[in-house]
Amino acid sequence: MAHPTEEIPGDERGTLLLFIEDQRAAIRKTAQGLTEKQAASRPTASELSLSGLVKHATEVELNWLRLAQQRENERRRAPEQWLEGFHLGEGETLEAALALWDDVRSETEDWVAAVPSLDDTFPLPRAPWFPEDAEVSVRWMLLHLVREFARHAGHADILRESIDGTKAMG
Template sequence: MALPLTDPSITPTERQGLEEFLDYFRQVVRRKADGLTPEQLTHKVASSSLTIGGIVRHLTLVEESWFVEVLQGKDLSDPWASVDWRSEPDWDFDSAAGATAEELLEAHARSCEHSRRILAEVDDLDALTARGDSGGAKFNVRWILIHLIEEYARHAGHADLIREDIDGQTDD
């Protein structure tokens, strides 16, 4: 059974549009994982190492990384905090193997809800993040939302191809 999909408003304010498009692509990616078995979640297409399970786990990290670590300036929680990212740079993608869709989607939903709560506390899209890039330049909240829309849309496309290869599903 496919998860519901809510289209963004066609006449939004700037902030409403950014938040609704981010939520839209969050939903699209979640729909790609919905109902898959652990084996299907590790399915790969051609020479790519991407899997739907890995994409969902990666986007769960992306949520916490951008909203907690960069925007708020706080440390990541576990499991992310205990990963040796230098020796396992793709841990988020690789560690999803063996997880169920329910486990991955539940963790992702919690992470998205936490991001929404953090974002609700921000009044100004021009507010700068607590942490910056490697050169120290800080991002504004608008940039984070635009970046996350791009990140989710790109991975939604990857997930589209993988899901179609698994069972022929082509909606969204």
């Protein structure tokens, strides 16, 4: 649960980062103690797996960070490869996916701490789901990550309970 600590200030930046981390942790917790096979399993009618959700959340966070930084995303996928972001590929492991997410998390937190203002904006890419020539603020991006991760934390809860009965909330 998102509680202020001495390490994370209670200002707006700290609060937003705390809520993002709370949702990251909820996803990560669902994968604890599972084998690679269990984490990659799809125990529901969905195509989602826990390891795939970890990979997807990592790539989503990195993509938004690179957009905000206005830098090229070194892990960007071509549109026809989009579904590959929802499962681990040959040679990928849950442990490595979690380690990459740690790196992305650290980079996000450092960048957010250094950005002059949460009101700073950056352009959205051309896409049918974004208005043409739209920009969003860093604040909007952080709130979007809370929403994205919260949605997938719920998916992860259902997947984990379907795998072995483990419940996130008791």
